[in-house]
Amino acid sequence: MIVLAQTKNPNPEDFPSEINGLRMTRQRREVLATLLAERDHPTANDVFLRAQKRMPTISLATVYNCLEALVSHNLVKQVNFDRDSSRYCPNLSDHCHFQDESSGKIHDIGFKDGVNLTDLLDLPEGTQINHLEISLKGTFGKS
Numbered sequence: 001m002i003v004l005a006q007t008k009n010p011n012p013e014d015f016p017s018e019i020n021g022l023r024m025t026r027q028r029r030e031v032l033a034t035l036l037a038e039r040d041h042p043t044a045n046d047v048f049l050r051a052q053k054r055m056p057t058i059s060l061a062t063v064y065n066c067l068e069a070l071v072s073h074n075l076v077k078q079v080n081f082d083r084d085s086s087r088y089c090p091n092l093s094d095h096c097h098f099q100d101e102s103s104g105k106i107h108d109i110g111f112k113d114g115v116n117l118t119d120l121l122d123l124p125e126g127t128q129i130n131h132l133e134i135s136l137k138g139t140f141g142k143s
């Protein structure tokens with residue numbers, strides 16, 4: 001999976017017929033390829049408009065269904081900021097999302113080498129983290 005996620009501009013035809021137990025229909029391939037091609041955390045509507053360029057028959061409802069299937073099979077992450085529309089991220093490595101408040105852009109922020117979440121958080125011994133979701137907002141980098 002990680003290999004797939006690192007492929008730039010993948011050809012939807014090159015995806016295996018099944019990934020993580022999810023049968024890769026033509027539409028799911030197209031939606032996944034769209035997310036991998038431009039990693040700017042698009043909304044479902046953005047994905048729809050992009051996917052439509054290569055697959056004119058795809059509908060917004062289908063895009064929603066595909067995104068839901070991809071998220072539930074851990075092929076993409078769903079990102080939520082407040083009440084904004086959900087956004088989608090194909091980066092499967094552990095990372096946080098930082099939203100720049102002036103541009104609205106969402107950046108992927110990885111952990112520094114050697115840093116574990118358990119070093120930062122006061123968790124009881126034996127705790128196991130199964131899902132990571134950290135969202136930050138502010139001014140990104142020097143302005």
Ligand SMILES: [Zn+2]
Nearest residue numbers: 089091097108
């Ligand atoms: Zn992300």
